[in-house]
Amino acid sequence: MILAGLTGAPASGKSTALACFEEMGWYVLDADRICHELYDEDPIRAVFRGRWGESVVLSDDGRLSRKAIADIVFSNPVEMEWLNSFLHPLIRARAIEKESAEAAGRPVIFDVPLLFETGWEKDCRWTLSVWCKPRLQRERLASRGWTEDELRRRSALHWDSGRKLEHANFGLINTGSRQMLFEQCRQLDKYMRKELN
Incomplete structure (x- = not known):
């Protein structure tokens, strides 16, 4: 717990x-840091590019632009709701994994x-x-x-x-x-x- x-x-x-x-x-768990880690994972990038197109890609290495994503979701409540429903369960699951693997008592x-x-x-x-x-x-x-x-x-x-x-x-x-x-x-x-x- x-x-x-x-x-x-x-x-x-x-x-x-x-x-x-x-x-x-x-032991510090940081929801924002976990979110940024998820943004760097290929399956997550693929989902975001599929939803929002290449506009969310920042550079040639395929990294996501958090600013572009923020611009999309903070101007559109439907997109914000989608993002939260997609990411929040992943962040919570990753936090639980990290806690059990790294907190060490x-x-x-x-x-x-x-x-x-x-x-x-x-x-x-x-x-x-x-x-x-x-x-x-x-x-x-x-x-x-x-x-x-x-x-x-x-x-x-x-x-x-x-x-x-x-x-x-x-x-x-x-x-x-x-x-x-x-x-x-x-x-x-x-x-x-x-x-x-």
């Missing part, structure tokens, strides 16, 4: 929290941006949500090249940060320094390990 599921809005600080848990010996934390939206919180003993102020989130996303329009389109697919926080067993409030977030993670690590024993 996955011990903890971690979620939060884009640019809320999930990666920073995961780095802290990893530093404390947790370590506690497992699964980073899933759509943890509650997909219902995957049921696979986790505890759920954690990272929250930051919306202004700070917008600043971070702007520094990554996101426009306000892109943020609105992508946010429409997520529960808002407050709702995620409300549904989580634990909240990680990322409004201060990196050290403050790390301290919250350390306290949760201590609590969860104690509960396991």
